[in-house]
Amino acid sequence: MTLSNDSPPLKATAPELWIADGPVIRGKLLPYPTRMVVVRLSGDRLWVHSPVPLTEPLRDALDELGQVHFLIAPNHCHHLFMREWQMAYPMARSFGTREVIAKRGDLVFESTLDGTPNRYWGDDIDQCLFTGSSRMQEAVFLHRSSRSLIVADLIGNLPPASLTPLQRRLARLSGILAPDGRMPLEWRLSFLGRRYLASEHLRTLLSWRPARIIMAHGEIIEHDASDFLARAFRWLKE
Template sequence: MSEPDDDSGPGPAPSEEVWEGPIRLYTPLDVPRPLTENVWLVDGPVVRMAAYGTYIPFPSRMTIVRLANGDLWLHSPTALSEPLRRRVEALGRVAHLVSPNKIHYAHIAAWKAAYPAARAWASPGVRERAASQGIAVSFNAELGDTPPPEWGGELEQLVFRGSRFMEEVVFLHRASRTLLLADLIENFEADHVSPGLRWLVRLSGNLHPDGKAPLDLRLMFLGRKDVARACLKRMLAWQPERIVLAHGRCYLERGTEELRRAFRWLGVPG
């Protein structure tokens, strides 16, 4: 099976600055970039999350894992474009569309329409969230603490519990010890956000290099941190070498150390 051609469609060069509103995008867009064997990252356009009576912009990122049987597993799919579709198809068969939490689902419907045979996997509460936002999306199966047979030998997973707002399903690619997170750590680089947004990012605690869960999400764990600490203990036991984030700069070295640092607000278990 061929690898995607990075020059197979229009798009900015990696060094070119591209801004979408107050967010400087990670470029090139819609190009699967190899992270490690059988793992690719795809940076997409800005997504806007409805919150506090307005919309908050975020850069978006999808992770693609090619399973041993050649099937592709897509974590937090980004907006589907024709160039991206061609490049993804060069990697394998799109088989799994994964919503890691209830605010990472918006583009699954488009991918499902393009690949009807793919299975869409629902995170806790995502169906209700989509309905409340008027977004039509259907799911085939539920995500839980136990990996399903389709990827049980290749990916670890658990539901990170304790938040009164949102539970996130976290994953570890076992072969590369790559931890995949959506919103439990956000890490915005100062030169990738406008000055007007930078103060909010700093206040929320998400400014690189000290990325972590945003302040509002951390507050949702009050009174239930013991539950979350048990989940964190399991994640630390995985000893990830790198952490891939959906929003902002990833931590590609000293993954376990960065995980412990990012969750110091929780009280790291011994």
């Protein structure tokens, strides 16, 4: 995915919720489109999930919405641009999983993301810490009013049109090809012996009854989101 200069830096996805597409990250085998989520809380406070590069147009668009208060690094792969955001918004509070905080000793974090809704945003956003993997844990969020499930790598859903034939085959093998995306294969395998934890977390996510799923990598799910979520984790019963 290549961003056009004419693309708006922020796209309204639900009331008080916007997305911003970032650059394509080239992995070892596949290209990954990137995306951040912005939620406007009471008092025009902005909550930013998985920040993408902070361009001048993006900063201008954010300034029109409110003031950046919270920066979220949901797992140890989604922190690459935190430093530039911390420098641009020195009064913003940063939060990350314990793995992120251990990995990025050069950054200042207010506290660790866990499975309890944070006092700063708990009225608007629920959260769950998805654990059980030896590879990675991820903080997952629900924007309550729009019932938007916000994930980073928990589910991949890469659009086939953006991939070469070989890349499509690889994405299908990994399980992250739209419209049937799920958790990447290597992450699924890392739950060996602890799938019961993933099942517990899945029950929590399903209890939220999401109306849409916004992931960092791939096509957003706008219809039948709860059914999609259940299918994406059918591997737990395989």
